[in-house]
Amino acid sequence: MDVGISTVKPVPRVDVAAVAALIRDTQLESGEIPWHTGGKTDPWDHVEAAMGLGVAGYIQEARRAFAWLKNQQLEDGSWYAAYRQGRPEDRTRDANLSAYIAVGVYHHYLLTGDLDFLETYWSTVARAIDFALGLQAAGGEIHWAISPEGRVDPMALLTGSSSVLMSVRCALAAAEQLGIRRPDWRAAACRLAHALRHERHRFNVTKSRFSMDWFYPVLCGALTGVEARRRIEKHWSKFVVKGQGVKCVADEPWITVAETSELCLALAAMGNGSAAAAVFAWIADKRFEDGTYWCGHTVPDMTVWPEEKITWTNAVVLLAADALFDLTPAGRIFNHRFWRSAGDR
Numbered sequence: 449m450d451v452g453i454s455t456v457k458p459v460p461r462v463d464v465a466a467v468a469a470l471i472r473d474t475q476l477e478s479g480e481i482p483w484h485t486g487g488k489t490d491p492w493d494h495v496e497a498a499m500g501l502g503v504a505g506y507i508q509e510a511r512r513a514f515a516w517l518k519n520q521q522l523e524d525g526s527w528y529a530a531y532r533q534g535r536p537e538d539r540t541r542d543a544n545l546s547a548y549i550a551v552g553v554y555h556h557y558l559l560t561g562d563l564d565f566l567e568t569y570w571s572t573v574a575r576a577i578d579f580a581l582g583l584q585a586a587g588g589e590i591h592w593a594i595s596p597e598g599r600v601d602p603m604a605l606l607t608g609s610s611s612v613l614m615s616v617r618c619a620l621a622a623a624e625q626l627g628i629r630r631p632d633w634r635a636a637a638c639r640l641a642h643a644l645r646h647e648r649h650r651f652n653v654t655k656s657r658f659s660m661d662w663f664y665p666v667l668c669g670a671l672t673g674v675e676a677r678r679r680i681e682k683h684w685s686k687f688v689v690k691g692q693g694v695k696c697v698a699d700e701p702w703i704t705v706a707e708t709s710e711l712c713l714a715l716a717a718m719g720n721g722s723a724a725a726a727v728f729a730w731i732a733d734k735r736f737e738d739g740t741y742w743c744g745h746t747v748p749d750m751t752v753w754p755e756e757k758i759t760w761t762n763a764v765v766l767l768a769a770d771a772l773f774d775l776t777p778a779g780r781i782f783n784h785r786f787w788r789s790a791g792d793r
Contacts, residue, residue, distance in 0.1 A: 462769045466739030467762045468504030471497050474759050475509060478534055479516030484756040488537055491517065491527040492545045492611075493760035495552035500763025502559045503770050503778065510556060511565070517549055518572045525575030529593070539596035544608035547580035547615035549573055551781070554618035557625065558778040566622055574630075577619045580612050581636045588636075588643030589650040606644070606651040607660040613640050614668035617787065644670035657698050659687040659707050667714035672784045676718045689747055693730050696744065702753070704744035705731050706761045709768040716771040717782040725772055731765070741765050 475481045481497040482489045498513035520527055520534075526546040530538035553569045556562075583591040589604035590612045616637045623630050643650050644665050655661045662683045666676040687695050693708035695701075708731050715724035734742045736757065743758045745751060770779035780786040 461773070462765060463739035464504050464766065464769070464775075467741065467766055468501060468506055470738075470740045470757055470762050471500055471504075471759045472506055472509050474757075475501075475513065476533070479512035479514075480531065480534060481513055481759055482532070483758055483760065487532075487756065489531045490529055490545055491542075492548045495548045496760040496767075497763045499552055499555050499778075500759075500766040502556055503766045503776055507560065514549075514552065514556070514569060518569065521572055521575065525577075525579035526594075527576075540593050541579070542593040542608075543580040543583045543590050544592075544605075544611045544615075546576050547612050547619075549576050550615040550619040550622065554622050555778045555781050557622065558781055559776050561777075563625065566625055570622065570626060570628075573619050573622060577616060577633060580615065581633065584636055584640065585650070587647060587650045588639035588641075589652075590640065603653045604651045605653060605655060606648060607655060607658070607664045609640060609651060610644060610664040610668040610670055613637060613644065613670055614782075616640070617669065618781075641670050645675065659694050659696060659698070660710070662687055663711050663714040666718055667710060667782060669717070669782070669784055669787055672718065672788075676714075676784070677720075680714070680718070688727075691730055692745075692747055693727070693734070701746045701748075702744050703747055704761075705734055705741045706743070706758075706764050709761075709764040712768040713764075713771050713782050716768075717784050719785065721772065724768075728768055728772060 471481065474485055480489050481494050483493060494513060494517065498510045501510040501513065526541040528536040528538060529540040529542045529545055550573045553566065553573050557566045580590065583600065585591060585604065590609040592601045592603040592605055592608060594600055616633055620630060620633055620637065663680065665671045666679055671679055686698050689695065689703060693703040693705065694711050696704045696707055708727060712724040712728045715727065731741065734745065736742065740757050741762050742752050743754055743756065743761050746753065770776055771782065
């Protein structure tokens with residue numbers, strides 16, 4: 449894993465105020481946070497953006513975002529895959545997109561220590577996790593979604609299932625704080641973790657061209673220790689362009705700030721802070737004049753694309769900065785040692 453650590457300059461600090469202002473100013477009065485001004489909203493990226501607001505100290509704005517989600521939740525505990533101005537745009541009900549509120553709510557609890565907040569959102573989280581785990585197959589993998597026509601799509605994705613595992617862990621941690629036991633969730637998480645570690649053939653649609661399939665099992669804690677290090681090292685040269693960042697897709701020339709920041713989170717989570725800092729330094733200049741971050745750029749010609757300023761991209765930069773610089777108590781949420789010290793809850 450050659451990231452050129454010895455030649456890296458001190459990691460520049462993120463302009464937290466500028467980055468958070470983009471998310472705040474894009475947020476609608478309703479609390480909804482679209483991808484960009486005039487863009488769509490999906491539940492997963494909406495949660496990510498809310499987490500970014502929280503890291504920057506915009507607690508009330510983050511809570512407006514969670515309140516919007518709570519109000520939009522469907523009877524079965526899910527959300528639609530996409531909205532625009534509060535109206536459903538894609539009526540697919542995705543397990544991963546729906547479950548991720550558990551990560552956002554527990555992150556906000558770590559940030560604030562507010563048990564009342566956790567209690568307020570407990571039923572929302574519980575219904576979301578029940579929906580996602582209702583799509584778990586016998587082998588542990590999570591079926592992707594329910595179509596707008598009401599059919600279960602049997603596709604099982606490694607990245608999505610890894611993220612669901614993180615969501616269930618956060619839901620279990622929230623339950624512990626509230627004195628609630630959910631042994632059914634714990635058993636489901638064990639089956640899912642086993643599949644992610646030992647039976648990856650169960651994830652029946654290959655997305656191995658995508659960098660998230662590479663590092664998400666590490667980011668979400670399915671792989672730790674030696675297993676995590678081996679997986680990161682195995683595909684490092686496939687996805688990483690030294691000095692630039694992480695490709696979204698291995699055979700395309702597009703570096704993305706979000707995937708680069710998420711790799712930083714994965715490296716920090718597994719205890720390799722030096723490598724995380726080195727990679728994070730590569731995106732220091734991938735910014736607009738106002739201090740907000742590009743979505744991505746091509747290599748080697750450095751064409752910035754798309755031109756929009758993306759809320760969730762900027763949010764994950766804040767999350768990576770938190771993991772690296774200990775900006776808030778929530779910066780440990782992906783840290784493998786944090787979960788291990790808690791007995792993996």
